[in-house]
Amino acid sequence: MSDKNRKKSDIISVAKTARVSPSTVSRYFNHPELLKLATRRRIERAVRKEGYIRNRAAQTIHGIRSGTIGVLVPTIDHTIFAEVVQAFSDAVAEEGFTILLASHGYDQQREYAILRKFLEHRVDGIALTGLDHDEAVFQLIESQSVPTVMMWNYAADSLYPSIGADNELAGRMISQHVLSMGHREVACLFAPGAGNDRAKARSRAILNTLADAGVDVPQDWQLTTVYSVSESKRQAFALFSSTKRPTALICGNDILATGAIYAAAKAGLRLPEDISITGIGDFKGSSEFEPGLTTVRLPARRIGQRAGLTLAAAIKDPEADRTGAHCAPELVVRGSCRAI
């Protein structure tokens, strides 16, 4: 494509080979309709010959948008966030944006530091996960007045547009279903709530709903485990091996439920005859268990896409609608939770 472009080519060198001024080359890219066809042709050839690639950094310092969006998730390698990020990325790529991605591992300090970095790169917008963030994070966003959305969790009164599911509702839905199937002896397996408002909202809602129905979950049936199949398998196995077993186990998410299902198999329990298990999330694959996992679908792809679209719109038009959106969770009844 080029022979001796050892000297990186810039707009000036392109101008030279096209025998026009740098400004004209700039216009070629930004307002091509202002150029005479012949000039356009000439420049096009020069660009090609030089293998010139525009320098967004140089544009950015003119207040022109950087074309990047900072996306901040707790971790990338959980199905659920991976899906959100994928959908988000696809949505904004459509609009010409590229994402800067980073994960904070549920560490609020790191979240702040990463946010600063994003801002140094002059991202045009920011997508955070969850509604719960350090005060400094909010201040930073406020002071830089950069368009922001909060993904994953929904609350009507959030400070910035939130696009996600109502996790409390999800918790309520699954526990109501379990109750409606006649279960009274219910155990719970939750992810830790620290720095994770989603997990917190779910466990709160589940426990409350059960309590309201007069079902009391004893302390030793309220298990907590990190987000990991093997850990939840271990914990659930211990639970299933104890003398008194619940008839149903409500898990805070599908990954934990997966562990519980394996634990049941290991303990020789039949699903759902001996034990009912439910999840939250409806991750890819949850429908494929035998029997399928009864769960509440949190529409990850829809959330990611919607969040991306909303943010892109807010960036392009500061007057755009900045209200969030609730991507409603949906009860998915499969075979893993039976009626008593």
Add this chain to the structure above:
Amino acid sequence: MSDKNRKKSDIISVAKTARVSPSTVSRYFNHPELLKLATRRRIERAVRKEGYIRNRAAQTIHGIRSGTIGVLVPTIDHTIFAEVVQAFSDAVAEEGFTILLASHGYDQQREYAILRKFLEHRVDGIALTGLDHDEAVFQLIESQSVPTVMMWNYAADSLYPSIGADNELAGRMISQHVLSMGHREVACLFAPGAGNDRAKARSRAILNTLADAGVDVPQDWQLTTVYSVSESKRQAFALFSSTKRPTALICGNDILATGAIYAAAKAGLRLPEDISITGIGDFKGSSEFEPGLTTVRLPARRIGQRAGLTLAAAIKDPEADRTGAHCAPELVVRGSCRAI
């Protein structure tokens, strides 16, 4: 943190409030050791007061590194790539880089377009997935002479440092194991090879190894399916329901194997008594099935980390060692493949 910074603060405004010159502020950030303690203090206060955030775009046009690395994967929401990206991101974050992430969905045209975008952003380095890319992609990288690594797949003679596993070896390992367990009636379930050199290498190696041992896989036992639990479940179920069943099913990756396991359960086959199933990858969770999945571990995290470290080193020191690294696959024998 600030009242009336409606006018975005730059290095000049900071200089003004600190009563020093802009150059001094610049030095405060880049060579603080050159400043007198008192001056440093003064500037620090001004920075804080103004809520100033450095502008990397402005630095970048001075040829200073942008601090970004472009990462290009086929898709983000496959466990395996998510893991690689997570590890990669962590590794380079350590060195001060932020990643620009995009996915091309196995579309070579899109890969090229995304690469151009990365280059417009003046990424300091590029990480691609796999060794197989469009000629134009290589030309672009060559002409911009930007440090590049290729992740996931390993080949000693690759054009750019490759950090990953030898997928052919992985295929050989698993089929040798299956053979050593005495299986002669073997079926295969592969991911499509188009635009995916990893999948291609595996299926080739598996078929060859089997053939060398005199085991011929009939055409209708060579199944191909997209990367999806439900699709592979469907296909495997069909296979299991036909009159003549293999004694073992070798799957091109763990996701496909997962589908096959569910299919077996659905078909009422016992694992491994009635059917042996193997995967490749050893994804998170593969060890937790009952029985655990026999597979070949491809060390995703190690690959991502290693790739990140290698690239970061190449960026920081152009003379750095640019040889790739083979992260050896490793046979993981669990219960899903029995001896006949």
Add this chain to the structure above:
DNA sequence: GTAATTTATGAAAACATTTGCAAAACTATT
């Protein structure tokens, strides 16, 4: 207390662009 060093700071040029304004080159009109 002065000269010679060393250290800390500032001025100005450079980086790769964009853009407002003005000049040049066309077209259309007479």
Add this chain to the structure above:
DNA sequence: AATAGTTTTGCAAATGTTTTCATAAATTAC
């Protein structure tokens, strides 16, 4: 062929930094 109007282009200033070079200030040596 001259004029008015329009379209196309170039000049120069601006953007937010870094860096080289020069100078001022502080320190040390005598």
